[in-house]
Amino acid sequence: MRVLNIISGKILFGKRVFFLSSCACAVFFGIVKIDPVVAAVQFDPLFINKTTGSEIDVSRFNGEYKILPGIYEPDIYLNQQLVGRQKITVREQEGKSIICMNSPLVEKLGLKLDSQYQQKAELLKQPANCLTLQELIPAASMRLNVSDMQLDVAIPQAFLLRSAHGYVDPSLWEKGENALFANYDTIYFQQNNSRSSTESFYGGLQGGMNINGWMFRHNGALNWDKDSSGHYSTFNNNVQRDISSLQSRFLLGDSNTSGALFDSFAFRGMQLATAEQMLPDSQRGYAPVIRGIAQSNARVTVRQNSSVVYETTVPAGEFAIDDLYPTGYGGDLQVTVTESDGRVSTFTVPYASVAELIRPGRYRYSVVMGTVRNQNIPWSPKVFQSTLQYGFNNWLTGYTGLMGTNDYYAALAGGALGTPFGAFALDITGSRFSDGIDERQGSSLRASYSKFISATDSSISIAAYRFSSSGYLDLHNSVLLADMNKRGREKIGQQPFDLPRNKFSLTLSQNLGNERGQLYASGYTQNYWGQASRDTQYQLGYNNRYQRLSYGLSVNQSKSLGRNETQYMLMLSLPFGGAMHSPNLSSYTTRDSRGISSQLGIDGILGERDQVSYNVGLVKDAENNNSGNISGSYRFRDTKLKGGYAGGRGYHSYSAGLSGSLVGTSDGMIASPYTGDTMAVVKAEGAAGASVEGYPGVILNDSGYALVPYITPYRMNQISINPQGLPLDVELQTTSQQIAPYSGAIVRLNYQTTKGRMVLIKAKLPEGKSIPFGAVVKDSNDNDVGVVAQGGLIYVRLNEKTNRLKVKWGSNDEMNCSFDVNLKSNDGNVSQRKFERLDVTCG
Template sequence: MVRCRDVGGRQPDGLARPLEEGLLQWGLAVLLIQAATVTHAQPPLEFDLAFLELGGGHGGADLSVFATSNRLLPGRYVVDVFVNDVFVEKREMRFDATSDGERGSDALPCLTLPMLEEWGVHTLAFPALVLAGEPDACVNLPAAIAEARVAFDSYRHLLAVNVPQAAMKRRARGAVDPQYWERGINTARLGYQFSATRHGGSDFGQAQTRNTLYASLRGSASLGSWRLSHAASFLRGLNGRDRFQVIDAFAQRDIVPWKSRLLLGEGTTPSDIFDGFPFRGIQLGSDESMLPDSLRGYAPVIHGVAQTNAQITIRQNGFAIYNTFVPPGPFTLDDLYPTASSGDLEVTITEADGHETRFIQPYAAVPALLREGVWRYNVTLGQYRNGLSDPNPTFGMASVARGFPGELSLYGGTIAADTYQSARLGIGKNLGRLGGVAVDVSHSRSRTHLADDQIVSGRAVRVLYAKSLPDTGTDLRISGEHHFSRNYRSFDDAARVRQGAESLVLGAGRNRIEGTISQRLGEGSSLYATVGVQTHWTANVNRLYQIGYSSRVGTANVGLYGNYTPGGGVPSRWNVSLSISVPLEALWGGSSGSGRKAAPTNLTYFLSRDHENRLNQQMGVSGSAGSDGLLSYSMNATHANQGSASRSASLSYLASSGRFDASAATGPGYTQTTLAAAGGVLWSGDGLLLTQPMGETVAVATVPDAKGVHFERYPGVSTNRDGKAVIPHLNPYRINRIAIETGRLPRGVEIRNPVTEVVPTRGAVVRADFDAIVGVQAAFALIDAHGAPLPLGAMAENDEGQVLGVVGTGGLAFVGGLQKSPGSFLVRWGGADEQRCRVHYALLLSDPDDVYPYVEAVCR
């Protein structure tokens, strides 16, 4: 007999007393579960069952399931393996019953000699392991190695193996064995960025309105170990001209034994020895990101100041590689797409009234010192290309670097083409506390004119210095280059001269100095400065100076910024500004209260003055809505010393399917309205997924049949109705932790393994699977065929062996993961056949979300 009632905020009278009596016992059961440890070495806990007889409790309880940490039955399980607290792999392992057959003992993992070898254990140093016998024979690791421990957490499916460091093979810190790198699944992806702006007002002349458009598409596919990619951009400027460019198109794959990458198509040469430049051809070279603790590719941070809602466009080698909109005030762009090119970046700030400001951001990479015995190489064959014009010469380039004892590195390379030859040789040295320095010399020969075969040659010397002090927060980079004659050319300059560019401008640089420094100043304060100076044989000098300071004063954030670009024949440009941001609640001493803290609303003040004697003052309010801060907003009002006033507002929303932005601004003589979106689409064998901007390497998380599951550190990402979500911006060749926010799981969803780790290769789409129990939750009053309540501590399980709930006193159990239609589940309180039974149920579901079904059922 099965009787169903609803239980929740309004309980039936007959259920109130049983529930009140059962809460204490349910709480006891939960405490017993939490009290259990996850190590097999700890002796079993013992419980005095007489306490459960107090107050008329029922006997027959079997609490042996709580006596050990997991009560794991023999079988095969997929587990995450951690060795000395470092994730090494996910694998299926066999768990065997204990040899003594002790009642209530957990099954133990079967560790084999090949497993220990893979995990880096120095097995040859321990006779008990060498004599283990067959490769698939189980070994007793704690008995073979003193102080070694093995523990298993059945809730998280986590196997923890701890081995003394002396018993481990030497391995570079931070290394992940290549055998655990995941090449991922076959997929196709399309990433997009789109913005459309409508400009209006008298500032735009008779046209009254003008539209600007920017679109960037990057399509890619993963086929086994191969990665295919194609990127293009479209730009319509204020002049109404359209420009479509193919940025790159290539196929690439890892060559794991060589720690290298093979590229076919369009790419960029490395910038560690020669200046990087774009090419079309074939390239084989070292990929430093595969190495442990190696330096990652350096990308510059762009600083600037916008007077209005401004459009920022960044070009490199003639290609528009980045476009975004920023609100009035100082801005920092630190999310440029990874690139190896060291070509200077041309930054254009287009204000809402159409006024443009341009500056050149120097970009040169400092070659990293290599560890002793480490090689780095690159070979490139192809055709030079840029986004400007033809013809493009064919070339071959080779470079090599090696680390020697004494923290010394030697490097060199050569470039050869019909119209150009160059060679460079250099040495790098670690100076200890003084930083690292590299010095090299180069020689070039080039034909510089289209009309004749005149050959010119020149020499140059370059000094590169880098210093980083993590303890003090100091990061310094300086590069200097001197050309001994006006005839020295880089390959990029020589090619552009052959294309008809003015050689006095491009190829005749004399000296070049670039430097950046960032310094952390106490708690919450930092300073940065950038200097770039380039002189030419024509006596022209290009300079750029930037400085910025930010600090936290109480609850306020204060910033001072300045930049200066000398004119060199045209008026010099400069700008100084002050910004202050204060949380509104701090102005009247308010607080966010208890619970999840909402994102603060900030009151901002911005003051700037520039070379045209424009003095702007701006007041604004900005903040985020919701506890996750997915919807951000800002409203600003600006007043200039000419008496003009302007207003602007913007909204941005980060959804699981993309980022969407809108802004509007108006002022004397102009109006501006912008709509923008960025995101992507991913296709796999399971269908299409809409995503946020993905980056190069991603994971597809699967929580079967669970919609609305969120993930830590990935705001806005949640599973769709099929239980799938795309986790963006993973680090290749490194351990990436993906964790579910268990505190905000949808109703009816329980997660067995809320955390998993993946180690993807570059450009891969890997799987991150979670074990979920999804279904209806209900309260049961369970009795056996004789009318007696089921024993306290009995486990309710589904047919797959997943635990759905625990029986409390009086046979009361709260069970999850149930089917909406009639179904059944197993109840087990021991190993004998008479210690298990099956419950058949049919639930009466009610509409209110706070009401759970209540079922009285016989377990047969």
């Protein structure tokens, strides 16, 4: 027996949608008889309550669901997960709709066909053949929903090749629309005190243009103050394009290197580098491959620090798990293999990570050619850099790099090890500088270590040591030295800048157990060649929570150039109440060489759509001067307004500004209070007032458009429209879609709508009987517009003032009647109109 839900006037059965009365909530629609081969459906009318009418016609719902023969290109859902889009062929054989398998579809589904199916699989290569999925895998099933253009496939896991968690087929990545966009952030600031006043304005701009997958990006800012004229600064301009086949991104223009192996620097030129964003989350970062042998169909459970982080089933034989999500700096993995007969075996896989480690078989590369930028020198040295990392196996990653300018070059080689004792990385960099005036060469040794000690719940996040010889120069110092020599410094050996000698840094954390909080420590120390001074900085802290009160204590000390500063801090945070919009009270008390200062603040959010944020604070500084401040923002549909005021003894200041984004497409300009780089333009004609789920304040404008920010590149993003707020004369045909954009793309999502006045008709035959339940309702163009519900009720949407509707029933629609619907004149307030109700006689 199957229960059918009737929601908002729709009956949903399988993939068919029928409009019925909105007055019922559920109905038993009889016993559904489904032939497992032909999927024929038979409804038994005896299970329907006949008190609503003596005539019941469900014959039109009987029989097998058929699809017109032809070629379709649906979204393919494998075991309820979207895996791609593929062309398929539907044929009719012996009165049945048959979906033909082909080689690309087999590859898309990732079928693992053993030897007994290989002969049938060869037949797929012959276009004249039409093999069904059941002929290849009898336990599988497939169904095409033409209305949603969706192919639902169910296949047992044993017949599928493994794919990484979160994998999205690159064929689904969308390059998006040709579009212009601009993110803006402006602020006007004025300060007045007893001696002077200042005024300034800042306007930041990040914008670009997308054309056929090419992306131009600009970043700049306008600065103005009342004492000098305004000027616009350009930070960078570049053009980018993804190369998905290489999992890389090509960039031409201004940018910065990643700093993964060599120190980061700004350049103008060309870069081709691995885009790790393109990998599934379960393939990014470092995690070991777990290998083992199962004696039967077995369940494999992976735990880390007593928590289950992965579980799957594997067939008998050797297995490999290579799609673990990275988990910070690690912690050994305990693997449990549970066999079909209940036998259990366990083993441990060491897991510790440093930044240089990558997964076995993976590589990461970067090539940069151009000139060095932003070094505060009047010339631009040419520069070249290339780096490569490769994961040989679970415990070894090798890496190397080359860098050079006109006067300088450096080479790096090293390796990272993952061991039961922790993760280590060791590399050496050699450099040589020669510009005809100075000549220097040297080396720099770098070592790092990371380990999570599960027995004590302790984490050594990173411990790093670096030693550089006196002749070693990094790129930054080599450029400074070359510039000084160009400007006439000819005395070799003069030291124009600090040269690091030794540097050691350490970060530790220790959990103290339930309700005892956490201790942490971090710091570094560094000395220099030719100097007796040393830079040292460290921080010690403790965090805990008592009921709803969070508190923390910390001490910070900094020693540099003979200055010694120690600061103590107490932090308290307490929410007022447990409601979603409850304000939060926070307090910071600091003691340093100047005395004791304290801050007390309250912050929170308000509004049905979280559109208001606020912060109120009081400050008492070390000189016992009191001041106060208030700030907040209001998110409108198209922009965000922010402002603030601060005042104290002898001064006051205020600020105000706007932030948001603008996107221009072929349809016009769309505004949003949010900013972003990868965005979606949602269009639903006539759906003004509806909102986008998960994005507070993103509401469709009067033209039915909205701009959705923060779309995750290369991942499936589900964008859903909440119909609450829709005009009553508009209905969404679908409320949710999925999209996987390229990074920086502006994609379009069209949501089909139906517009018409809602009419609830109670129709009777001339003799007073109700029209049979299940009879089909058609308009004057013979289009299906509804189905008769209980008691002769008909729900329809009508666009015209006058309509003629026809009702048909019987095994071959041999019974029919018709009637006219005359609607009242539209008073211009359709969005507030409720159901129009009519009583008619169908003759």
